[in-house]
Amino acid sequence: MAGGSSHSIAKPIALGVLIALGYFIAVPLLSGGSGYVLNVVTTMAAVSFISFGVWLTFAIGRINLAQAGFALIGAYVTAISVAHLGLSFWVALPLSGLVAAIIGGLIGWPVLRLKGVYFAMITLCITEACRLTALSFPGITRGAQGMVDLPLPGDLSLFGLVIIPAFEKGARLPFFYLAGTLMMLGLLFMWLLDTSRVGAVFRSLRQNEDLASSLGINVAKYRVVAFMVACFYAGVGGGFFAALQQNVYPTSFQVIDSVYFMVYCFVGGLEFVIGPLIGALVMMTSFELLHEFQRYQTVIYSGLMILCILLMPNGILSVVRRRSSKAKGANNA
Amino acid sequence: MLEVSGLTKVFGGLTAVNNISFNLSKGDILSIIGPNGAGKSTCFKLIASFLTPTAGTVRFNGTDITGIGPSNVALRGIVRTFQENTFFQDMSVRDAILLGHQKDCKASLAGMIFRTPRSRQDNREASDYADRVLEMMDMQHLADTVAGALPHGMLRRLGIAVALAAKPQLLLLDEPFAGLNSDETKKGVDLIRKIRDAGITPILVEHDMTAVMSVSERILVVNFGSKIAEGTPAEIQRNEKVIEAYLGAEDEEIGL
Ligand SMILES: Nc1ncnc2c1ncn2[C@@H]1O[C@H](COP(=O)(O)OP(=O)(O)OP(=O)(O)O)[C@@H](O)[C@H]1O
Ligand SMILES: [Mg+2]
Numbered sequence: 001m002a003g004g005s006s007h008s009i010a011k012p013i014a015l016g017v018l019i020a021l022g023y024f025i026a027v028p029l030l031s032g033g034s035g036y037v038l039n040v041v042t043t044m045a046a047v048s049f050i051s052f053g054v055w056l057t058f059a060i061g062r063i064n065l066a067q068a069g070f071a072l073i074g075a076y077v078t079a080i081s082v083a084h085l086g087l088s089f090w091v092a093l094p095l096s097g098l099v100a101a102i103i104g105g106l107i108g109w110p111v112l113r114l115k116g117v118y119f120a121m122i123t124l125c126i127t128e129a130c131r132l133t134a135l136s137f138p139g140i141t142r143g144a145q146g147m148v149d150l151p152l153p154g155d156l157s158l159f160g161l162v163i164i165p166a167f168e169k170g171a172r173l174p175f176f177y178l179a180g181t182l183m184m185l186g187l188l189f190m191w192l193l194d195t196s197r198v199g200a201v202f203r204s205l206r207q208n209e210d211l212a213s214s215l216g217i218n219v220a221k222y223r224v225v226a227f228m229v230a231c232f233y234a235g236v237g238g239g240f241f242a243a244l245q246q247n248v249y250p251t252s253f254q255v256i257d258s259v260y261f262m263v264y265c266f267v268g269g270l271e272f273v274i275g276p277l278i279g280a281l282v283m284m285t286s287f288e289l290l291h292e293f294q295r296y297q298t299v300i301y302s303g304l305m306i307l308c309i310l311l312m313p314n315g316i317l318s319v320v321r322r323r324s325s326k327a328k329g330a331n332n333a
Numbered sequence: 334m335l336e337v338s339g340l341t342k343v344f345g346g347l348t349a350v351n352n353i354s355f356n357l358s359k360g361d362i363l364s365i366i367g368p369n370g371a372g373k374s375t376c377f378k379l380i381a382s383f384l385t386p387t388a389g390t391v392r393f394n395g396t397d398i399t400g401i402g403p404s405n406v407a408l409r410g411i412v413r414t415f416q417e418n419t420f421f422q423d424m425s426v427r428d429a430i431l432l433g434h435q436k437d438c439k440a441s442l443a444g445m446i447f448r449t450p451r452s453r454q455d456n457r458e459a460s461d462y463a464d465r466v467l468e469m470m471d472m473q474h475l476a477d478t479v480a481g482a483l484p485h486g487m488l489r490r491l492g493i494a495v496a497l498a499a500k501p502q503l504l505l506l507d508e509p510f511a512g513l514n515s516d517e518t519k520k521g522v523d524l525i526r527k528i529r530d531a532g533i534t535p536i537l538v539e540h541d542m543t544a545v546m547s548v549s550e551r552i553l554v555v556n557f558g559s560k561i562a563e564g565t566p567a568e569i570q571r572n573e574k575v576i577e578a579y580l581g582a583e584d585e586e587i588g589l
Contacts (some may be wrong), residue, residue, distance in 0.1 A: 008447065092490065189446075197438060197452070200424075204432050207421040214381065214415075215499045216407030216436030314581045 009192070009269060019250040020184045021094075027180075042244070044284045045179035049186045050237035051261040051276035053230030054260045056190065059199070060226045061206030062112065066123035067261045068253035069130035070231045073236030075248045076134060079147045082243075089153035093239045100235025101228040108227035112220070127258050134250035146249035153178075153243055167183050175244050182240060183277065186233060190273045193229075202226055220325070267308055269315025278316055282308075334359045334505060334534065335380070335411075336483065339557050340373055340389035349375040351558035352389070355535065359502075359564055364537040364545045367555035374536040376555070377505045381413040381544070393503070403492040408436055410502035414509065417537075418488040420480040426491060430466050433498025434459040447504040469527065470494040486517050497528070504528065504535045510544055522548045543581065554578065 031037035050071055057064035074096035081092035111122055134141045139149065153174075156164040166189045193199050201222050205213045213219045242248045260283075261276075268279030286304060290297045311320055335357040341437045342350040350372040352519070357363055365373050378384040380391050385400040392398065398406055421429050438459070440452035470490055475483065480491060489509060496504055509525070510518045518541055525535055525548050539545050545552065546566045554562040554569060556578040562569060569575055 007358050041401050176515070192448075196448070197440075197456070198433065198442055200428065200432055201435060203424070204421055207423060208419060210403075211415070211419050211421065212432075213403040214383075214407060215412055215495065216404050216412075217432075218404045255430070 008161055009195070010189070013188070015171050016184070016188065017026060020180070023184075024177065024180060030175065035172050037174050040284065040288055042172070042176045042179045044280050045176075045183040046237055046240050046244070047261070047284070048264065048277040048280040049179070049182045049240075050234055051264045051280060052190050052273075053237075054185050054258075054261045055265045055270065055273070055276045056164070056193075056202070056230045056233075058265055059194070059202045060223055061209075062223075062227075063116075063257065063262065064122040064123050064227075064230060065120055065258040065262065066104075066107075066126040067230065067234045068255065068257035069123075069127035070234035071144070071238030071241070071257070072127075072130045072134060072248075072250070072253040073103060074100045074235030075252055076141055076147075076238075076243040078236065078239035078242040079150055079248045082138065082151055085149060088156070088244055089151075092155040093236060093243075096239035097232040099234035100238070101232040104234075105224055105228045106229025108224050108231075112223040112227060124255055124258065127253075127255050129226050131250045132255060139252070141248075144250060146252075148245045148247040150242060152246065154253060179240065179244075182236065187274065187277065190200030198222075198225075220305070259327055263305065263309075267305070267312075269317035271314065272317045275315055275317055282316060334394055336392040337380065337388075338390055338392075340376065340379055340391065341387045342372075342379055342384060343387045348558050350379060350386075353555065353558075353560050354389075355553055355560070355563060357503075357534065359530075359534050360529060362525065362535055362537070362548055362550045363553065364539055364549040364551075365553045365555060366539065366542070366545055371555045372558040373555055374507055377413055377507055377536075377538060380406075381411060381505060383413070404436075404587055407499055407501075410500075411505065412496045412503075413500035413505035414492045414496050414507055416507040416511065418485065418492065420483075420488055420491055420495070422481045423479060425477050425479055426472060426483075427463055427467065429480060429491065429495050430463045430498040431459050431462070431575045433466075433495045434462055434500075436499060462500075466494055466498050469497070469531070470524070486514075489521075491512060492530075493524070501533055503532050506535055506537045506539075508538055508540065510539055510541045516543050533569070 027041055028038070031041070050067060054064050054067050054254060077096040077099045078089070078092045081087040081100070082089055087095070107126065111119070111126075114122060135143055137143075138145075152167040152169065153164075155162050201212070201217055204217070205222060207220060209219050238253060241252065245252075264279030264283060265276045266279065267283055268275030268277065272278075283305065287297070287301050290300050293300055318320040338354045340350055340353045341348070343494070353376060355363075363374060367373055375384065375507050378544050379386045382398065382401055382403050382405065387430055390397055390399045393409060393411060396409075398409060398411075421432070424432070438452070438455040440455050444452045447453075467476055470493065472487075472490065472494060475487060480488070483491060490569065493506065493509060506525075513521060522544050525537070528535055537545065537549070549566055552566055552569045553560060554572070555576070556565075561574045561578060562572045564572065
């Protein structure tokens with residue numbers, strides 16, 4: 001539906017809050033203090049946050065392989081802000097998103113005229129260009145040596161009231177909560193956007209830009225908005241990883257990461273806002289479970305990925321939906 | 334309301350539209366006819382700013398709108414339909430019509446996403462207007478059907494419905510009756526009159542001469558990019574140059 005009024009969004013949001021609370025309480029309990037599990041879940045949450053952006057560019061009909069490039073931009077903005085400029089991490093994180101979005105807007109304006117394979121190719125080049133740029137300015141980025149030993153996030157306080165305490169060395173829970181919060185807020189915003197009129201306009205662009213423009217829709221503007229939002233997600237996600245790992249290298253985010261962000265969207269299902277999250281969950285869990293196979297891990301993983309896309313070309317969620325609509329049909333009969 | 338003067342479009346070496354001028358006042362039903370490849374669709378694309386003319390100007394309600402871009406032209410009140418079936422594949426008829434109403438929404442982008450009162454007001458207005466369009470087009474029963482599942486006749490109709498949803502003052506219809514049977518065409522002719530009576534001025538490009546002769550108040554004939562005649566249906570049927578242009582085609586094609 002293109003519309004969606006306020007009462008129709010209240011219920012899903014209430015449900016979402018419940019699930020979020022469950023997640024924040026259950027995961028730490030179930031992990032039993034295992035840093036390994038918490039690490040995997042934290043990474044998964046942050047990675048799906050970044051992938052939401054790729055999903056949004058799919059919504060306007062573009063295959064976006066620039067996401068890792070903009071994540072790298074975000075990572076460097078956070079690193080430079082906290083290490084050189086002495087800014088608080090809590091300022092640096094949204095700033096990273098903002099910088100990525102602005103650069104995304106400037107690059108996106110001309111580039112978004114391209115479609116299909118051409119857009120995919122040029123965004124792939126953008127990711128590579130970001131890596132090379134990071135290498136070329138060692139004065140600011142320290143080049144291939146990378147920026148290391150970044151300070152941990154300090155406390156966030158308003159009017160002397162501490163809202164978020166400073167992160168302690170070696171503590172994993174704060175990052176788990178931060179990544180989870182980002183993921184939930186990121187999903188909430190995507191969902192609000194997708195079910196709004198703006199979401200309908202984005203879908204119309206994917207289906208027929210000429211028809212949309214004949215109706216008075218400023219196609220170029222909406223395309224850039226979608227791309228800037230995607231870049232914002234990348235920038236914030238990149239900034240998060242800089243803080244989590246306390247370092248940034250030009251290789252922290254590369255073309256292969258862009259490909260993974262895209263694959264998570266495919267595997268989960270492009271029709272569903274939650275698709276990237278499901279994709280990241282399934283893919284990253286199976287990767288970790290394949291750990292026993294040691295050196296065959298990557299081979300088996302790639303095989304599974306191919307199988308997944310072959311058997312469920314519209315993503316895992318499309319299968320779930322087919323089941324439920326079949327069940328509905330059976331009930332009606 | 335529309336003044337086209339000296340409109341010319343050259344593609345490489347081919348002059349698709351050559352120095353065409355005409356005026357149109359509100360409420361007139363004008364048809365543009367001519368053999369295949371005469372430059373009719375190109376003429377529409379130039380008016381709707383899908384193409385930039387090589388020379389000439391398009392003025393609408395007194396302002397120059399030449400080459401201002403398709404969405405800006407639509408915002409000023411000129412909406413075109415397409416010669417080929419053009420629709421949003423996965424969207425229901427109703428959603429497509431709601432989208433046609435997008436340009437009249439007053440809420441900001443953020444307002445739409447966060448459902449401000451203004452945007453909810455927009456949605457109510459869009460919904461009411463969509464109901465009116467569905468009723469006018471006699472498509473209520475198809476409201477929830479996905480466009481990709483519609484038969485050809487209904488897709489032609491959907492094209493017009495979506496254009497109407499954008500509340501045009503001037504509606505450019507590119508072969509609205511293409512591929513329709515005589516019964517559907519008859520209904521289409523009634524629809525064109527209904528659209529005009531609703532205060533929207535239609536211009537048609539059409540090959541179905543029976544329909545053109547019965548619905549038009551004025552006809553403009555184009556051949557090899559140039560205007561060769563303009564007048565009432567009766568005048569056009571008697572015009573020597575027109576008969577010549579259509580020579581070789583069956584006489585009945587221009588309704589003689
Ligand atoms: N984008 C383009 N590039 C090059 N030539 C073009 C282009 N568009 C149209 N033409 C040529 O311009 C001429 C006029 O085309 P146009 O589509 O306007 O004809 P038409 O009168 O609409 O014909 P029909 O009745 O078949 O729809 C044709 O010879 C066509 O091949
Ligand atoms: Mg044509």
